[in-house]
Amino acid sequence: MRSAIYLDGSWQRPESPDAIPVFDPYTEASIGSVPECTPAEVGRAVAASRRAFASWSRTPLKERLDHLDAIAQGLRERAEEMARTISEELGAPIVDSRASQVGLSLTGFDGVVSVARGYAFEEEIGTSLVIREPMGVAACITPWNYPLHQITLKVASALAAGCTVVLKPSEVTPFNALLLTEIIDRAGLPPGVFNLVSGSGAGVGEALVSHPDVDLVSFTGSTRAGMRISELAAPQIKRLCLELGGKSAAIVLDDADLEIVVPQVLERCLTNAGQNCAALSRLLVPASAVERAANVAAEAAGAYTIGDPRDESVRLGPVVSSTQWDRVRGYVRAGMDSGARLVCGGIERPAALSHGYFVPPTVFSEVRPEMSIFREEIFGPVLGITGYESEDEAVALANDSDYGLSGAVWSADRDRAVGVARNLRTGQVTVNGGAYNFLAPFGGYKRSGLGRESGRYGLEEFLQVKSLQL
The missing domain is CATH 3.40.309.10 (Aldehyde Dehydrogenase; Chain A, domain 2)
Structure with a gap:
């Protein structure tokens, strides 16, 4: 599957034969490669997400969360495989990969589902009915240092909220994302609800952020990259959730x-x-x-x-x-x-x-x-x-x-x-x-970013508010 990307519910080979090598930081040897997608593949992924949004956003919450439970169960079943994959591509000690890379990802995933299950998507304020509804197509761009955790936190929150997703994982540590996509595929999400494209930030990431049918961008990475994303998103006034650097x-x-x-x-x-x-x-x-x-x-x-x-x-x-x-x-x-x-x-x-x-x-x-x-x-x-x-x-x-x-x-x-x-x-x-x-908000002040992840606060990043005056 390392030669394919995931679009509209199926594994597909990209048009370009270009690939990005992936290295084991312990042996310094290449351990494979992933496709370098083009803006054309990004466009196909966004189009699939846009088509799927109409029905997924209206899918009952329980049904959406049943899909997420199935994904979590699949991850539990392949947890050791996932931990070894992350150790190989990231260099994290296997003990930490099991506990921090995979274990914390599962804890955070389950936390999102638990919060969504009890969340008040509607409330009455005086004579108004206030509705929280999904933002739309979410671009999730994730880093290499805690690759699975950042993917699961963003994807779980987006899907629970009723958004559809285009994921671009880091090209430095991409194999965990491909493994998770296999799990998502087997969980039976409707076509287009989740899509994966691979490639560099300058190529694929910028095309994704700039796409007019992307409604929000959830990004974790460097402050410099966050600044560039802000520039690209500004003309369309996209919502941004940026988790950036720290000291x-x-x-x-x-x-x-x-x-x-x-x-x-x-x-x-x-x-x-x-x-x-x-x-x-x-x-x-x-x-x-x-x-x-x-x-x-x-x-x-x-x-x-x-x-x-x-x-x-x-x-x-x-x-x-x-x-x-x-x-x-x-x-x-x-x-x-x-x-x-x-x-x-x-x-x-x-x-x-x-x-x-x-x-x-x-x-x-x-x-x-x-x-x-x-x-x-x-x-x-x-x-x-x-x-x-x-x-x-x-x-x-x-x-x-x-x-x-x-x-x-x-x-x-x-x-x-x-x-x-x-x-x-x-x-x-x-x-x-x-x-x-995991139920508390995570995010920063100043150049550390915008917005919050985890728990109720992370779910709300993928929601917008509508009031009906009754």
């Missing part, structure tokens, strides 16, 4: 236990080799505790097993590509050149490994706000430690960013931590290591 700060207050907290922050920085838009990549600690925090972080980093993602004992795999490898190591060099103190890690592949796009767990201390490693999203396993003199300065440092996607606060006093969290200009804040809640 999230973890504030450790002076009453918190560094020995407990710093390893937790490091883990949330290194997860998925740091390729996480919500990674806690800035650690803010009292100035008097910088050296101690650096030592604790270095010790914790040394415990990470690095190697073949297929190995059950590995905790840190390679970054996704040679391009990403060069990018991350460039930031590490910049950090060293700018005067930050390299505590551990660096630009060299671990000595025991002769291949693979590996960046060791890297910790800098004495990071200053003017440095690129403080300000710019690295998207790799790199943590920067900065000291502060007061609680107010800690908040100011955390907010001194173009981004506002996530953050964290730790304190022995929960109320104090919540008070600090309220002052952070970011879409979500973890307090004392609180667990992620």
Whole structure:
């Protein structure tokens, strides 16, 4: 199926023979390719979605959710196959692929179905009947770092709302999307309700965003790409949901236990080799505790097993590509050149490994706000430690960013931590290591994007509001 795309309820070969190679970031070898679609295929996919929308939008909610339940069941049945596919194309350790890449995708998918089942699509306000109805054709453009999770979250919300979908997955990690499409095909959705096209962002993505019959675009990726999408969508006033970059700060207050907290922050920085838009990549600690925090972080980093993602004992795999490898190591060099103190890690592949796009767990201390490693999203396993003199300065440092996607606060006093969290200009804040809640909204302030995903808030991105004056 890697030579085909999914249009109007069937697998079809695109007109162009052009293909995009896909690489295993551990072996550095090609593991296949996917078609490079043309704007003509994009047009066919959108046309199929537009034809299907009239009937799908009027399909009873229970019937729509029955289809989604069937998709979720199919994913459960092929969960191990999916996890191994993601490990191969992304480089995520197999343990993480099962738990985070596939497990969280299923949890989020089920959460969307649960929310939709109890959602009030109509309500009376005074003499008006307010109706929430589907937006129309949804273009879902997804990233390579959490490929399945982002696909399932968008697609489940769109289909539950009554929208039809054209999906363009990342060309870097596309095989999980093809596997999910097999599952969707077997779930028996009506033709045209779900379509998949493959290709680059510059080619296929831009054609999809610009298409006049696309009513909304749900995109997760870089801020630069989000800006381009905004430009393309502006003439048609399309609705946009953009989940973009991040440079999230973890504030450790002076009453918190560094020995407990710093390893937790490091883990949330290194997860998925740091390729996480919500990674806690800035650690803010009292100035008097910088050296101690650096030592604790270095010790914790040394415990990470690095190697073949297929190995059950590995905790840190390679970054996704040679391009990403060069990018991350460039930031590490910049950090060293700018005067930050390299505590551990660096630009060299671990000595025991002769291949693979590996960046060791890297910790800098004495990071200053003017440095690129403080300000710019690295998207790799790199943590920067900065000291502060007061609680107010800690908040100011955390907010001194173009981004506002996530953050964290730790304190022995929960109320104090919540008070600090309220002052952070970011879409979500973890307090004392609180667990992620799939029913809560996920999205950012500032250059981290527009709109929200997950739960009721994610469903509503795919709905528009009509009022009937009775």
